[in-house]
Amino acid sequence: MKLMHESRILPIEGGYNFRDLGGIITGNKTIIKSNYLIRTDELSRLNTNDLEFLADLNVKTVVDFRTAEERKSSIDRVPSTCKNEFHLDIMAANMNAFMQKMQSGLTDYKHMMQQFYSDLVLEENAMKEFKEFFSILQNKENCSVIYHCTAGKDRTGIATALILKSLNVDWNTIESDYLLSNQFLEKKYAAYIEQNPSLADIFLVNAEYLxxxxxxxxxxxxxxxDYLTDHLNVDIDLMKKIYTK
Incomplete structure (x- = not known):
């Protein structure tokens, strides 16, 4: 029997963490529509077949959470149907500080990631960008939407958890979807983790972080x-209307 999450994995050859939120069941017993919300890692390695597949899904919008430096070294490839590309530099300053901590020799990676996740939901810049993200999502003309960062697990993981929460998906499902990134990214980062097992705290996700x-x-x-509606300007009823059936 095919598991629900397996039916949500897109057959992309040039990406490691490409999956559709479609098919997830909400607490209202509605279902998230397929091909409307697609989460992934970076898009720079997409090949011709990948781009044609995404064009067939009529992907109209790509939202990139990476910083300018990240984008400079890894340029997105987008399908021909893409009409809008949004660059939301989430945590630019914090990302630089994070990298400096790593380079300085600090090795308490789990604590660093916990602080990073806290900043992702509380820091002013991050909240501003997530507010803009939901504004993009709440315009039906932008569907379908691909959103991503570099690995598609932390900034993208928080974004996905907030989307699912706005659609009244239960916590166990939210957490399970988040943890699937470990399954899809294991191969991508295996060599790094083999050399230094403690790097798993950075390259993989942990339920404690979320x-x-x-x-x-x-x-x-x-x-x-309250956080969604009062601080990110999320219209929960509108989100349900656009993304569930």
Whole structure:
């Protein structure tokens, strides 16, 4: 029997973490529409077949969460149907500080990642960019949407968790989808982790990271729904109308 998440994996040859949110069941027993919300890692390695496949899905929008430096070294390839490319530099300053910490020899990678995730949901720049992201999503003319960062696991993972929460998906499903990144990225980062096993705390995801970020939201903003509606300007009813059936 084919598992639900297996039916959501897109047959992309030039990407490691390409999957559709379509097919996920919400708490209202509705289903997220297929081909409307696609999460992935960087798009620079897409080949001709990949681009044709995405064009067949009528991908209209690509949202790139990477910093200018990341984009400079790895340029997105987008399908011919793409009409809009949005660059939302999430955590640019924090990413630079994060890299400096790594280069300085600090090795408590788990603590660094926990702080990074906290910043992703509380830091002013990140919230500003996620607010813009939801503005893009709430324009039906932009569908279907591919959104990504470099690995498609942290910035993209938080974005996905917030999307799923806005669509009333239960926490176990949100967490399970988040953790699937480990399955798809294992090969991409295997050589690094083999050389230094502690790097798994950076190159793979951890349920503690996501849980901790959402606990920070609740601690500061009372509830995730309040955070979404009052601070990211998410129209939950509109999100459900556009993305579920």
């Amino acid at each position: 849980q901790g970020a959402f606990e920070k939201i609740v601690e500061k903003y009372y509830s995730v729904d």
